[in-house]
Amino acid sequence: MPERFAELKQEIAESYPNFEERVTEAWRRLLPALAASTEQIAKEYTHIIPQVNFADLDSLNEETINNIKRRGCVVIRDVVEDAEAAAWKAALQEYVTANPDVPGWFPDGDKQFFMLYWTGPQVKARAHPNVLAATAWLNKFYHLKNQDRLEGVDLSTPLTYADRFRIRHPGVEWQRHPPHVDGGSIERWEDRTFRQCFADILRGDWENHDPYDLEGRLNARSSLYGRPNQASIFRTFQGWLALSETAPTEGTLKVFPDVLLSNAYTILRPFFRPKAGAVSGNPLDAENWEYDISSPEFPGIYPIDGGFTGPRPNPVLHPHLRLDETMVSVPKVYPGDMVFWHCDLIHSVEQEHTGNQDSAVMYIPAVPCTPQNSAYVERQKESFLQGIPPPDFPREKGEAGFKGHGCPEDITTPIGKKAMGLPIEVA
Ligand SMILES: [Fe+2]
Incomplete structure (x- = not known):
């Protein structure tokens, strides 16, 4: 990492009172909490x-809701009818067969991850009232701690974020998605506003951190x-819609299901290092670690393409997460089920797919109506109308020339149109 990131650490240390003392105390409390939580995750x-x-969704008890909040992830069953979701998969398959030069990523020369955003099934799925209702329900997990309302923010109005889909074949290894967090890399520390999300952690009070x-x-x-x-909008939860049955070991999603502790640990980790020299007892114990802000390294953050990628926690740099045992596969899903994970949650994709059928999902996150998100949706709508990739994505060949791409007429409901920023005609 460039030397200036040592100065960033210094700047952060100076902006919180008694930083060294408080975060050192916080770190000492955090490690045993992580030991207990990782134990439970590995076991269950x-x-x-x-x-x-x-x-x-509207009748769940508080305990269930609180559990979803702490775990930072949830499987929602039967959002879409099985038959409809399975038909979308068949239509996507047809689309990529009819248009063999669609952009996609291909292990073994066989495309399975598609840089396509505007196929008919994707446009329809994102506008499905249940899909939007599920995302609005998740958006409402968020709240304003210190204010009643903010101009332009409406958590009950869901917006659409166009992303891609995958149809993963059995028996093919995927190495592309080791444990990582999306939606901001070094920005989590470097951008002052983003850093505010983790202020309680940096104040040494991670127990009060509210993700x-x-x-x-x-x-x-x-x-x-x-x-x-790199997503420029705010997604409350990332998510996907299952288009096929997919069980653990069949190329599904894995998560570290404790967003409170993984946030606390990821944010504090750059300010600590293992003590040099002889270690007594368990090397993971707090007494074998020390406060240090002299290095520009932010473990798990890496320079790439003129910016930075990560956090990508790994077992060597983030040993207390015990990732080898705690990256947990999501339960078996069926067509029409959705899986969502909090925007800070560490997640990965299984390398293996030992099943005997395709594992297919469309990526559909939960996006609330905020001024920044609404502005993105406006620009996204223009790319939809032109059939080119949405603003956050690489400038691949557009889809307008492909057979079967989606159009505004595919979106028939008012809630779907509103989510895409399209006009709602009055009858
Ligand atoms: Fe990701």
Whole structure:
């Protein structure tokens, strides 16, 4: 990392009272909490991930809601009818067969991850009222801690974020998605507004960190360096819609299901290092670590394309997360189920796919109506109308010339049109 990032650490240390003393105390409390949580995650594994039915979303008890908040992830069953979701998969398959030069990523010369945003099934799925209702329900997990309302913010109005899809074949290894966090890299520390989201952690009070406080998120600049593939909008949860059955070991998503502790640890980790020399007892114990802000390194953050990528926690740099045992596969899903994970949650994709059928998902996140998000949706709408990739994505060949791409007429409901920023005609 460039030397100036040592100055950034210094700047952060100076902006919180008694920083060294407080974060050192916080670190000492955090490590045993992580030891207990990782133990539980490793033991319960897939079963620790909350699962609810779409039909029950409005009648869940507080304990279930609080569990979803802490885990930072949830499987929502039956958002879309199985038959409809399966038909979308068949249509996507047809689309990529009919248009063999669609941009896509291809292990073994066989495209499976598609840089396509505007196929008919994607346009329809994103506008499906249940999909939008599920995302609005998740948006409402967030709140304003210190204010009643903010201009231009409406958590009950969901917006659409056009992303891609995958149809992953059995037996093919994927190495592309090791454990990582999206939606902002060094920006989490470097951008002052983004840093505000983690102020309680940096004050040495991680127990009070609220990953669902909206305030800092709204104007956080998650993409200071303008790298492609770096979301510039605020997604409350990332997510996907299952188009096929996919069980653990069949190329599904893995998560570290404790967003409170992974945030606390990831944010504090750059300010500590293992002590040099002889170690007594368990090397993970707090007494074998020390406060240090002299190095410009932010473990898990890497320079790339003129900007930075990560956080990409790994077992060597982030040993207390015990990632080898705690990256948990999500439970088996069926067509029409959705999986969502908090925007700060560490996630990865299974390398192996040992099943015997395709594992297919469309990426559909939860996006609330905020001034920044609404402005993005305006620009996104223009790319939709022109059939070119949305603003956050690489300038691949557009889709307008492909057979079967989606059009505004595919979006028939008012809620779907509003989410895309399209005019709603009055009958
Ligand atoms: Fe990701």
